Amino acid sequence: MYLKSLPMIAATAAAVSSPATAHDDRLIEFPQTLDGGFILAADLHTHSVFSDGAVWPSIRVEEAQRDGLELLAVTEHLEAQPKEADIPNPDRNRSYEVAVESLVRSGGQGLMVINGAEVSRRQPYGHINAVFLDDANALLTSDVEDALKAANDQNGFVFVNHPNWIPHQPDGVARLSDELIELIESGLIHGIEVVNGTLDGHSEEALELAFQYDLTVLGTSDIHGLVDWTHNAGSGGHRPMSLILADERTPEAMKQALFDGHTVAWSYDDLMGGAENVEKVVRACLTLEAKPYPENTTVLPVDIVNNCPVNFTLRNTSEETFQNVSDVVRVERDGRFTLQVRTGAEPVSTLDLKFEVMNTQVGSRRSLELAFSADVPE
Ligand SMILES: [Zn+2]
Ligand SMILES: [Zn+2]
DSSP: OHHHHHHHHHHHHHHHTOHHHHOTTTSOOOOOOTTSOEEEEEEOOBOOTTTTOSSOHHHHHHHHHHHTOSEEEEOOBSSOOTTTTTOOOOOTTHHHHHHHHHHHHTTOTTOEEEEEEEEEOOTTTOEEEEESOSOGGGGOSSOHHHHHHHHHHTTOEEEEOOTTOTTTOTTOOOOOOHHHHHHHHTTOOOEEEEEETTTTEEOHHHHHHHHHTTOEEEEEOOBSSOHHHHHOBTTTBOOOEEEEEESSSSHHHHHHHHHHTOEEEEETTEEESOHHHHHHHHHHHEEEEEOOOOTTOOEEEEEEEEOSSSOEEEEEOSSOOBSSSOSEEEEOTTOEEEEEEEOOSSOOSEEEEEEEETTEESBTTBOEEEEEEEEOOO
């Protein structure tokens, strides 16, 4: 009976293991930036049953492959081990090793899995992640500074987690304690989460703190259950993540870009980060394409083309207005929207339009305003 049903199970597994065909709208793929760089999807904060997560590490790997991530960090709580009675976990690298074993079994498929850990304390330290670790056990020490020094000795990338977490900040406003500021100023911490998926936490204050202390802007899932359930992955949703702007599609280039602060946090349709980084992503995503003028009119059809898996909401700030819609335009992910632009009394040969990109955040309550240009064909 069991033997008979096995081939069926195997066939099903093979069918769903090919994400491009099984979930066309799921695989995250961004075009290259205009300067030839790469926009690479990374989740640097995840849990499994080796700490307080609900799944085996192999599920993390499969999810990441289906989502089309380039980089996945396994970051169990070092101290909190609620499943100790079932999974004693004396070796804090074990979760990562299990993930790598499952990655190898699956043939790799371009995903890179890295070792990490979550140093989990009450205030004034809160929770701090370290990734690109060689040995997570070295961080298992009572002193937070010693743990972060151990991470830095391994050339790890270290960041503050969920600084607006309500149990630590009851008003929901991100703050850094004097103790954390000291660790940042001594160079032991390099980044900060502005978005955390498990807490549904979004923080413009954390974004301002990133600018103030020169920290890399990060979005993470902090996933404990399944991304399909929590973030509607595969049905138009996606986990919050970091988009790394790297010169090359390599682990070294991704790590360098993290240390250099070349990232954008992506959550729902929000793109958050420094203006320069966010502009790079938006310009990779959106272009204007003018069509020829129809006869006897100066109303010009112009497509806004969206090459990214992000829905854009734009507010027209140009002098020109539109014949078919108001100033607020939504351009669906991987879609296009045709504007009918009133170009004035005479036809133009080049059209310039300015938009506030409302789904970007480049500071507290600030979004990007960009000019786009298109040549009008004869
Ligand atoms: Zn945490
Ligand atoms: Zn966590």
